[in-house]
Amino acid sequence: MRTAVACTALLALSACGDSDSAPPSAAPATLQLPALHAEPDPIHGGRIMDAQGREVLLRGVNVNSLGEYWAYNPAIPTVYPFTADDADRMSAFGWNIVRLVVSWSRIEPQPGAYDTAYLDQVEATVRLLASRGMYTIVDLHQDAWGATLAGRPDKRCRPGQEPAYGWDGAPGWATLVPDNMPRCIEPAHECGRRVDRAVLARVF
Numbered sequence: 001m002r003t004a005v006a007c008t009a010l011l012a013l014s015a016c017g018d019s020d021s022a023p024p025s026a027a028p029a030t031l032q033l034p035a036l037h038a039e040p041d042p043i044h045g046g047r048i049m050d051a052q053g054r055e056v057l058l059r060g061v062n063v064n065s066l067g068e069y070w071a072y073n074p075a076i077p078t079v080y081p082f083t084a085d086d087a088d089r090m091s092a093f094g095w096n097i098v099r100l101v102v103s104w105s106r107i108e109p110q111p112g113a114y115d116t117a118y119l120d121q122v123e124a125t126v127r128l129l130a131s132r133g134m135y136t137i138v139d140l141h142q143d144a145w146g147a148t149l150a151g152r153p154d155k156r157c158r159p160g161q162e163p164a165y166g167w168d169g170a171p172g173w174a175t176l177v178p179d180n181m182p183r184c185i186e187p188a189h190e191c192g193r194r195v196d197r198a199v200l201a202r203v204f
Contacts, residue, residue: 034051034052035050035051036050037049058096058097059097060134061099065079066103066118066121066125067079067102069166070150070168087131087132091132091133096133097134097136098136098137100126100129100139101141102122102138102139103140104140104142105146105147105168105170107119108171122138141168142167142170143168144167145167145169146168148166148170148175149183150163150166151184157182161185161186162185162187163183163184163185165185
């Protein structure tokens with residue numbers, strides 16, 4: 001069950017700061033959300049329907065508390081814990097879905113070694129949200145491949161560029177890029193982090 005995080009999320013959809021914080025409490029053992037399914041409509045667009053054939057409008061928010069991010073300033077937390085109080089407030093807003101960010105770097109910190117405590121934390125969060133009437137989309141998230149593609153602070157870049165930031169996603173062991181590969185971005189470029197040569201080398 002611990003290794004079936006994606007199945008847990010699908011169960012929530014179809015069956016009825018810091019990143020080291022303990023799993024949220026107050027979540028029930030079973031999920032009671034109505035089953036949902038996508039219904040294609042080539043004329044009017046697709047719809048989300050429940051088991052009774054009613055259209056469902058999903059309104060929600062991104063939750064990144066379980067993500068692992070590169071720290072621009074190590075003294076400042078990159079995320080804050082997600083609590084039962086947070087779930088209560090979100091439910092009170094009328095939200096009924098959450099995109100829950102999870103990180104490969106935390107799931108598999110070493111090749112073939114899975115962090116079951118982290119997976120338990122993800123599952124507990126899904127169950128907590130379900131207990132407040134919210135569905136979960138588990139998002140195996142990444143930005144610019146991963147944190148270890150950050151450029152060194154002393155890296156010399158071309159005019160108009162600066163050392164690349166680190167981001168999130170892949171663990172260091174899955175990020176084998178030559179040290180001499182340029183790791184510079186153009187800050188003014190909206191997608192600068194995505195066209196960094198080191199990032200492109202990993203993605204493509």
